[in-house]
Amino acid sequence: MMTRLARTLPILDWGRRYQRSTFTNDMIAALIVTIMLIPQSLAYAMLAGLPAEVGLYASVLPLVAYAIFGSSRTLAVGPVAVVSLMTATAVGEIAAQGTNAYLVAATLLALMSGLMLIAMGLFKLGFVANFLSHPVISGFITASGLLIAAGQLKHLLGIQAAGNTLPEIARGVLTNLNAINMPTLVIGLGVLAFLYFVRLKLKALLMGLGLGSRMADVITKAGPVVAVAATILAASVLDLGKEGVALVGAIPQGFPVPGLPAIDFDMVRALAGPALLISLIGFVESVSVAQTLASKRRQRIVPDQELIGLGAANIAAGISAGYPVTGGFARSVVNFDAGAETPAAGIYTAVGIALATLFLTPLLASLPQATLAATIIVAVLSLVDLKAIRRVWAYSRADFSAMAATILGTLFLGVEAGVVIGVLLSLVLHLYRTSRPHMAVVGQVPGTEHFRNIERHQVMTSPQLLSVRVDESLYFANTRYLEDRIAALVAERPNVKHVVLMCSAVNAIDASALESLEEINHRLNDAGITLHLSEVKGPVMDRLKRSSFLEDLTGKVFLSQYEASALLSNGVWPQPQPN
């Protein structure tokens, strides 16, 4: 009973064994993640088109909820870049940025996504996420990274522009180039250069100065916070607001009272599709990070429990004026590397963000938006994985075309269209492939009981025996192809008296394929040829026994192809000849 409850509430498991040393490690990790998360939560809220404080709200209660319900020990939940972009796209279609409706819709989106994730967890529907193939996901993330970086240009340049696709963004930027604000550009490029220096050089430099690796790491992670502090100072001292530099502006101190967002059913209908996509993308990304980290410490994550954990986090975002959250890649890795041992680190991070929301927000009013934009660009360009594109191209043209369609769809038609196109194309390509299965005529490898393709191996065959291995499950999409191929193979071999279908690769035979097999059996019989099967798998055999096919079959079902070959060519007919 305890274990079952502990499976639903993982906190009961790790919470009971919580120790002082664990506490210390979790606290250190939480401190580093908090330092990293403050500028990120502000930046991603801006990316989502929301006021900065919404990013902070989304980084408190959701972290606590995930700590209670999630199954990963080290996943760091909160606002992330891709989901923020998807939020901006979805909400932007039904409300204008800056309006109350926009805020309400973003919060509602989190609530709906949370409910969907929990429903998927309860009904064990996590497998739906499997239909997002690796190339589609990877292409989507890369394209989103490019799209987000392009979208931040306007903040770096200090111009007004809008757009959810690359052509829209390019048009927006190009037509407003005359409105560039130089002080903004200086801040933006300065922060960008500083952050790249911190990311690429600082750690080595600090260690060269004799600092320990861990300490050097902590200082490196604080880079964005330094940039935030420095530009706030510069903006205040130089009164850059008056120079036309866009600032974050006044942020309300404290928290809104938790409660459900206003629910409008037209809005619910309009957000249902995007909420589902956000849920699936967020889940897939989060699970793959969690799984990678868990396997490094021989821990296991439970995908269905992850759905519950992420669902709870999004519901928490939905009732605390936040917006959709999920597990972040960079942040989780930092949490793991900093030594976090339990989800308690997430709770401490939430406390850190809550304290910042209560006490630091007055300082943030003078923060230039260009600083946040530079933070975002540095973060998302690391998502762009061009090597993965090259790898997939080398491996499979079909996978590559699904990936390319996803990338182009995302860049030119938007995030939702990109994912949908990629998923549909990968399904169609998969179905097309299985509708024309590979079939090999096989013969015996001399000196073994093994049978392989006569075109690839030196094997023995008998002229009266045609053995065909079908390399695919037989189902409606390929049964007519099977009929055609068998007819053609038999037509080429006038001496054939026996056909053996070697079924070692046939994992299922559906009702359509059963009818085709009956038809093949019948037609071969009319031509004086006996049909046999070999190496039929247990589950397939069980199924065939429910039909009258085995009674109608003119030949036999052999346990192995060797047995079939021995009986059908060694016994009554001449010895097999080398081919």
Next chain:
Amino acid sequence: MMTRLARTLPILDWGRRYQRSTFTNDMIAALIVTIMLIPQSLAYAMLAGLPAEVGLYASVLPLVAYAIFGSSRTLAVGPVAVVSLMTATAVGEIAAQGTNAYLVAATLLALMSGLMLIAMGLFKLGFVANFLSHPVISGFITASGLLIAAGQLKHLLGIQAAGNTLPEIARGVLTNLNAINMPTLVIGLGVLAFLYFVRLKLKALLMGLGLGSRMADVITKAGPVVAVAATILAASVLDLGKEGVALVGAIPQGFPVPGLPAIDFDMVRALAGPALLISLIGFVESVSVAQTLASKRRQRIVPDQELIGLGAANIAAGISAGYPVTGGFARSVVNFDAGAETPAAGIYTAVGIALATLFLTPLLASLPQATLAATIIVAVLSLVDLKAIRRVWAYSRADFSAMAATILGTLFLGVEAGVVIGVLLSLVLHLYRTSRPHMAVVGQVPGTEHFRNIERHQVMTSPQLLSVRVDESLYFANTRYLEDRIAALVAERPNVKHVVLMCSAVNAIDASALESLEEINHRLNDAGITLHLSEVKGPVMDRLKRSSFLEDLTGKVFLSQYEASALLSNGVWPQPQPN
């Protein structure tokens, strides 16, 4: 060159070898088919909501076009019940019955369907039809038969009613029961009883009286013509038109001038979906009849050429004021049984129908519609195949649910919704099945080199070696499931040092699965376990060589599982133990 042309124009092949005896056989078959086709073409035109003469037009030029381009020797093309129903549904959505727009739309539908079929033939897209599984087709035909029979009730009862679904038809009939026309009902039930008598009893009776089987057959096929003649006579003598019996009415003698129908692009857009469905359903039905008949005489049909043949027939219908046609099941069987040897029989049938259109149409004005309705009901109820439903239920619940969804969808939502629901459900069920593949831990069958499931067979295993056979191609939908299962199997077996994935049933490994295999290899390595593959197929191996997986693999790739087992358990480790 000649053979290539003959492949595109099959008439060049059989036409060169045409002989006197063939001519006699074709003529006799054509005569019988003509007798059968006259009432059918009138009846199916009525079913499609079109004037009777349109059925005749659709039975002349299309037959000639198919004879030139089609690859089946004995397929009888023309108006058929299911396609007529689909036409009524599609055209009824954009025009009212009895209007000129309705006529134009039906002809346009034939033209569009013809162009689509030819395009599919030229681009070798016939495989698309494979996605209509047997259970979906069979369920669709059965449901259409029921729907058509129900739809004819109004003609039998002499009432006005409309509707494309069972509930609509039932409501139409029930709310008009007080308007039943008794003379119509008498004619309708009389013809129904007569036709059933002819179909079920007459042949045996005639043969009992000493007639030859073939002659008895011809007389039996003439049953509907007798019913037509008798009821025309009764309607004329008794002046039943004045009693409120609906008659066919005046039919224009002769033919309209051939030409393109008026093309309206809004109409084209509205008809595109239905035209595609009609093309696919017509093609599948036609090909299965043609294939069955061809195999009885060791002939072959060429599916892509059939697309061209049916496409040409529909274009012919589209330029001669006809409506969509395809190969009819009952009619083709009659043609075959009556001894037709070449498609010339189709040309003679066309001549017969043309003569009837020129000279017999004045007689048809007094034909009661109830006679045609009774003809339709008798014809379509033979399409209802309840045994197929039971067979599919016994064989596979997944196939049955696709079939049941198609039947219920067709009856309650209409023909288009029915097909679409069935196709989508069968795809989803297929994907779901392959996303949770069967995996078996295997051991050696004693005394053989064969490896089977340890749960089904008495086999030998070694504690240090875990051999897993994956019964499915590895692709994006099942790679995460694979990772989970391998992890679970290894966790249960603390002594395992080697894992062999037996890939005899793995027909493809896509990019997603490749990443998962790399991940599995990496994780097993971390746990001190070596990963090997065995029985990897040629095409899969070729593909793997394009990636770095084989270099990263900690173990080896074995030609056979036996080899793997011999090396990994016989050599360095103890002998395998009986399980």
